[in-house]
Amino acid sequence: MNGQHKESDSVNISKMVRKAKRTTTIRTVLISLLVSLIAFFGVMLGNQYLTSWSYSRANHSEQIMNLISGPDEKQAGQVNYNGFLNGSFQYYTVKVIEGVPIPWADKKINYQVFPFINFLSFGGDTSPSVSLQDENMKKQGYEYTRSYNGLNGQREMLFYIPQVNYNDKVLNDLPLLQKMDQDKLVEMAVSLDKDYSLNEVKQLLPPELTQTWYWVDTYDNKAFYDPYIDGNGNKSYASPDPEGWVKGFGNSDPDSNEVSEKTFLEALEQGVQLKGQYQYDFNRIYNYLKKDKSKPEESDIRILGVVVTGTAKELQVLSGQPYVRGVTLGAVVDKF
Incomplete structure (x- = not known):
């Protein structure tokens, strides 16, 4: 009889151990899934924030450069494509002649969170x-x-x-x-x-x-x-x-007389401070105009x-x- 009791106790202990292992395994799996989900959403949110920041910076750089280039050109629309730690945006310009617009340029710009990592292979002006x-x-x-x-x-x-x-x-x-x-x-x-x-x-x-x-x-x-x-x-x-x-x-408004050298100088100042894609060009022009002064003046234009x-x-x-x-x-x- 004692042998049967010992054998029964051994079986019960074995069942308890297996049950405990299953419980531990399920708990571990659930915790792992929860951590993975949290990490996944964290990465997605982080990627969204970083790529949005990179896009905003690249777009701002283009907008400033457009202020001092592209005679009679005006931006007509834009499409942004986000990826993982990178993306691209495509913008379109028209040339306006006496109030009549005509399609002019279609340009794609790549941007990435880390400049040395580039998963995209396209970019540039598609209407050269x-x-x-x-x-x-x-x-x-x-x-x-x-x-x-x-x-x-x-x-x-x-x-x-x-x-x-x-x-x-x-x-x-x-x-x-x-x-x-x-x-x-x-x-x-x-x-x-x-x-x-x-x-x-x-x-x-x-x-x-x-x-x-x-x-x-x-x-x-x-x-x-x-x-x-x-x-x-x-x-x-x-x-x-x-x-x-x-x-x-x-001047975006041909009927206005407000166009002045200030428009050009303000764009230059923004370009120098941004330190974006066109940093070299902005610095070169800024330094050329200001000569030995602290900053360029309207009379330097x-x-x-x-x-x-x-x-x-x-x-x-x-x-x-x-x-x-x-x-x-x-x-x-x-x-x-």
């Missing part, structure tokens, strides 16, 4: 410029070509720096205005014969033309544009700057050119003006 040979320019010995917008086929403007030697190959597109419908709305880049103050430019050009954007002297190394001898022993000359390269400022809009008929008033070094045609649209 297309360079095409102009037969008349070729016959006249031009060393450069015209650029066209890859999205809509419109011409892109070119800008000529005063005193830079272009081997006398400076375009004057004013005669083209006579060949088109005189009611067409036209955008043109006027490169000036020298640098002027903003007030001087406002008074210089005919009042019937709308001055929409001012090209600022940000060239800290003009020697870069000097003629040079290439590898074949030939002398090569500078090419004009396309509109995507130049820096300046404009010198205008090299101006973008004007109007009808083809109105813009012909620029013909023969002594302050005009070069004029290049940009976008052309219908009134309606």
